[in-house]
Amino acid sequence: MKKILNDPNQVLQDMTEGLAAAYPNELKQLSGTTVIAKKDAPIANKVGIVSGGGSGHEPAHAGYVGKGMLDAAVAGEVFTSPAPDQVFEAIKAADSGSGVLLVIKNYTGDVLNFEMAQELAEAEGITVDKVIVKDDVAAGDQPSRRGIAGTIFVHKIAGAKAEKGRSLEEVKAAAEKTIQNVRSMGMALSPCTVPAAGEPSFQLDENEMEIGIGIHGESGIERKEIATANDIANELTEKVLNDFDFTGEAAVMVNGLGSTPEMELYIVNKKVQAILAEKGINVYKTFVGEYMTSLEMAGCSVTLLKLDDELKTLLDEPSHAPAFRI
Amino acid sequence: MKKILNDPNQVLQDMTEGLAAAYPNELKQLSGTTVIAKKDAPIANKVGIVSGGGSGHEPAHAGYVGKGMLDAAVAGEVFTSPAPDQVFEAIKAADSGSGVLLVIKNYTGDVLNFEMAQELAEAEGITVDKVIVKDDVAAGDQPSRRGIAGTIFVHKIAGAKAEKGRSLEEVKAAAEKTIQNVRSMGMALSPCTVPAAGEPSFQLDENEMEIGIGIHGESGIERKEIATANDIANELTEKVLNDFDFTGEAAVMVNGLGSTPEMELYIVNKKVQAILAEKGINVYKTFVGEYMTSLEMAGCSVTLLKLDDELKTLLDEPSHAPAFRI
Numbered sequence: 001m002k003k004i005l006n007d008p009n010q011v012l013q014d015m016t017e018g019l020a021a022a023y024p025n026e027l028k029q030l031s032g033t034t035v036i037a038k039k040d041a042p043i044a045n046k047v048g049i050v051s052g053g054g055s056g057h058e059p060a061h062a063g064y065v066g067k068g069m070l071d072a073a074v075a076g077e078v079f080t081s082p083a084p085d086q087v088f089e090a091i092k093a094a095d096s097g098s099g100v101l102l103v104i105k106n107y108t109g110d111v112l113n114f115e116m117a118q119e120l121a122e123a124e125g126i127t128v129d130k131v132i133v134k135d136d137v138a139a140g141d142q143p144s145r146r147g148i149a150g151t152i153f154v155h156k157i158a159g160a161k162a163e164k165g166r167s168l169e170e171v172k173a174a175a176e177k178t179i180q181n182v183r184s185m186g187m188a189l190s191p192c193t194v195p196a197a198g199e200p201s202f203q204l205d206e207n208e209m210e211i212g213i214g215i216h217g218e219s220g221i222e223r224k225e226i227a228t229a230n231d232i233a234n235e236l237t238e239k240v241l242n243d244f245d246f247t248g249e250a251a252v253m254v255n256g257l258g259s260t261p262e263m264e265l266y267i268v269n270k271k272v273q274a275i276l277a278e279k280g281i282n283v284y285k286t287f288v289g290e291y292m293t294s295l296e297m298a299g300c301s302v303t304l305l306k307l308d309d310e311l312k313t314l315l316d317e318p319s320h321a322p323a324f325r326i
Numbered sequence: 327m328k329k330i331l332n333d334p335n336q337v338l339q340d341m342t343e344g345l346a347a348a349y350p351n352e353l354k355q356l357s358g359t360t361v362i363a364k365k366d367a368p369i370a371n372k373v374g375i376v377s378g379g380g381s382g383h384e385p386a387h388a389g390y391v392g393k394g395m396l397d398a399a400v401a402g403e404v405f406t407s408p409a410p411d412q413v414f415e416a417i418k419a420a421d422s423g424s425g426v427l428l429v430i431k432n433y434t435g436d437v438l439n440f441e442m443a444q445e446l447a448e449a450e451g452i453t454v455d456k457v458i459v460k461d462d463v464a465a466g467d468q469p470s471r472r473g474i475a476g477t478i479f480v481h482k483i484a485g486a487k488a489e490k491g492r493s494l495e496e497v498k499a500a501a502e503k504t505i506q507n508v509r510s511m512g513m514a515l516s517p518c519t520v521p522a523a524g525e526p527s528f529q530l531d532e533n534e535m536e537i538g539i540g541i542h543g544e545s546g547i548e549r550k551e552i553a554t555a556n557d558i559a560n561e562l563t564e565k566v567l568n569d570f571d572f573t574g575e576a577a578v579m580v581n582g583l584g585s586t587p588e589m590e591l592y593i594v595n596k597k598v599q600a601i602l603a604e605k606g607i608n609v610y611k612t613f614v615g616e617y618m619t620s621l622e623m624a625g626c627s628v629t630l631l632k633l634d635d636e637l638k639t640l641l642d643e644p645s646h647a648p649a650f651r652i
Contacts, residue, residue: 002515002532002624004555004590014555015589018596022580022612058588059615189328206328229330229340254348259585261621262384263341264330270344286348289385289649290616295587298328298622323615325651 001198003296008195012055012077019062023322027065030072030089034082036062037072037093047162047171048072048094051103051155052087053110054079056194057215060292063323064152069159070103070321078194078295079216081109087117091128099127099168101175103154105147106134107216129168131158131175135184135303137243138212139221148215149255149292149303150182153315156324160317174314178305185239186301187232188213188220188257192294211235215257215294229264233271236302241279246306250276251315252286253303258293260300265289268300284312291323327524329622334521338381338403345388349648353391356398356415360408362388363398363419373488373497374398374420377429377481378413379436380405382520383541386618389649390478395485396429396647404520404621405542407435413443417454425453425494427501429480431473432460433542455494457484457501461510461629463569464538465547474541475581475618475629476508479641482650486643500640507632511565513558514539514546514583514625537561541583541620555590559597562628567605572632576602577641578612579629584619586626591615594626602630610638617649 005011012034020029020036028039034055042048051061052074061073071094076082091100100121104114111132118128134142135150158175166174188210191200194217201217204210209232212221227235240246254269256262265288276283284307292301307315319326331337338360346355346362354365361378368374377387378400387399397420402408417426426447430440437458444454460468461476484501492500514536517526520543527543530536535558538547553561566572580595582588591614602609610633618627633641645652 002535002552004515004558004586004594004626006554006556006593011589011593014593014596016592018592018594018599019614021599022592022595022614055589056587058592063588189330209328226328228332230332232330258587259622259624260330261382261584261619262389262616263337263382263621266342266344266348266384267332267337267340268330268344269348270340273344273347288345288348290588293587295589296585296624298585300330 001193003195005195011195012075015055016075030093033086033089034075035072035086035090035093036065038065041071041093042096043071044096045098045165046096047098047168048096048100049103049158049162050090050094050100052082052090053105054081056295057292059323064155064321066319066321068163068317068319069155069324081113084113084116084120087114088120091117091121091126095126101158101168101171102128102130103151103158103175104130104132105151106132106145127168129172131172131179133179135182137183137185137239146214148184148186149253149301150184152291153182153251153305154178156319157311157314159319160314163317178311181306182303183240183243184301184303185236186213186299187211187236188297188299190298192217192258192297213299215292217294229267230271233268234275237272237275240302240304246281246304249282249284249307251305251307252283253291254288255292255301255303256290257297257299259296259298262289265300272302285315327519329521331521337521338401341381342401356419359412359415360401361398361412361416361419362391364391367397367419368422369397370422371424371491372422373424373494374422374426375429375484375488376416376420376426378408378416379431380407382621383618385649390481390647392645392647394489394643394645395481395650407439410439410442410446413440414446417443417447417452421452427484427494427497428454428456429477429484429501430456430458431477432458432471453494455498457498457505459505461508463509463511463565472540474510474512475579475627476510478617479508479577479631480504482645483637483640486640489643504631504637508629509566509569510627510629511562512539512625512627513537513562514623515552516624518543518584518621518623539625541618543620555593556597559594560601563598563601566628566630572607572630575608575610575633577631577633578609579617580614581618581627581629582616583623583625585622585624588615591626598628611641
């Protein structure tokens with residue numbers, strides 16, 4: 001394992017402190033926690049938006065804290081759900097009395113711990129609601145699907161709606177519409193290594209790739225010979241298109257999983273755009289970069305979000321989050 | 327070599343087309359070239375800013391094309407200087423009659439080819455001047471030093487000055503001040519592989535790191551046993567601080583070279599900030615992420631830019647470039 005670390009068991013604290021230290025005018029770390037919040041949170045008369053999960057997905061989620069997106073993000077150990085008391089601290093930091101929406105990726109631990117935190121908060125009189133993101137078309141029926149890169153669009157849309165001073169119910173409805181309209185599919189050329197484990201979570205031969213991997217070092221649904229960028233773009237995009245009717249306008253995200261050069265993401269994007277043009281899907285906005293990573297995994301995912309007028313407007317609203325400035 | 331590519335000899339064209347396709351409302355690729363320019367370039371009554379170099383450093387340089395930064399960027403093959411005729415096309419695209427400033431990284435091929443392009447442009451009556459960035463303190467005396475991540479600050483400052491409608495002479499002076507005030511130092515845990523070569527440019531054992539690497543797969547100035555993040559941050563920052571008097575205010579960039587997880591960059595940043603606080607250097611703004619990469623090299627660099635009131639103001643001006651939105 002070659003990593004730039006101090007102590008493999010100290011990465012969560014080192015990372016959150018280093019992130020807060022990078023943006024001292026915009027973010028704060030809640031003392032004694034792994035919660036990063038807006039410097040001026042809670043914001044009066046605004047629904048608070050809270051997300052989080054295991055670390056190792058940077059810039060998710062703390063990089064998305066800022067005006068127009070999240071009010072607070074809570075990080076667990078690498079690929080491990082944050083404990084309910086930490087999520088509870090994030091909720092308290094985000095609540096100004098207008099209620100808090102939790103954006104949860106669909107993993108058993110995350111759902112359980114965020115729901116326990118919701119109960120703790122409600123017991124103290126805070127109004128909390130939640131949405132669960134399940135955009136990964138790789139495996140399973142919709143209710144059991146994982147949340148991956150599409151989660152960033154949910155942050156953006158919910159954050160923009162909340163910024164407009166809308167009610168918790170209205171913010172939740174916009175987030176739910178986003179979840180209904182977003183699909184993702186990923187692949188990897190190499191696995192990743194959790195620092196405290198010291199060994200990669202699976203092995204791939206020099207000529208192999210894995211289709212349908214998750215973002216927690218899980219192996220995928222199919223292992224096959226490595227294909228061209230065009231074939232990879234085609235396979236990922238087709239799986240997404242076959243799962244939902246994207247006729248009309250869409251936003252595209254070509255997301256790097258950690259160690260894929262941006263050059264390669266642009267090569268994939270070229271083909272994704274060509275496929276969508278051929279299908280008559282109008283691309284309103286494209287995002288290429290590392291948005292939801294899996295440590296140093298090599299690979300990428302393709303996300304499509306079907307847009308209507310409301311979602312387009314909300315997508316275009318300003319965001320001041322360090323990792324998503326518009 | 328595991329990469330997401332179509333043809334190793336076609337990466338430059340595929341990449342530039344994929345990049346232009348991602349930002350069709352903001353950028354355009356000049357037909358038959360590898361030049362990416364602002365959609366609305368040339369901008370009337372504004373000095374044009376042009377940069378570029380070999381590809382493999384994405385988002386450098388095309389990701390920095392946009393209002394407030396570059397007017398055009400020209401890309402060569404991977405780690406190879408763009409030909410003079412391509413640079414000439416970029417100059418023509420950027421010139422509105424107010425003149426063009428070339429921001430060149432200090433490599434023999436880049437300097438030669440950009441200067442030849444300058445001559446071609448001047449022969450057609452375009453006023454062109456240049457600055458040469460040499461921020462890498464790793465090796466050699468100042469005149470022979472390489473240009474690395476500090477180049478991004480030169481783009482930002484020159485771009486902001488040009489945006490204010492200042493003369494070519496004034497824009498050049500701001501760029502030169504930035505170059506005088508910026509220093510960088512890098513290290514790697516792993517080499518990178520040029521697609522057309524198919525093999526890594528050097529080898530490192532499992533317990534080794536390389537200090538003072540360049541961004542073109544060059545090996546470094548010293549190979550040693552891999553150290554902690556704190557020791558690495560200390561070594562890079564001390565080398566930078568020993569080369570220039572940063573007393574006062576500074577901007578910091580902790581730059582990932584391609585496959586280093588953002589988590590690790592934040593861990594390095596924590597220590598860099600602690601060192602600077604201890605030295606009494608006030609950090610005005612911090613940038614953590616992948617700004618000047620070397621394909622999938624694992625490692626990072628630390629850049630400091632000493633700021634005065636003019637540079638602070640210019641650093642804070644808006645930028646709409648895809649890879650540097652402020």
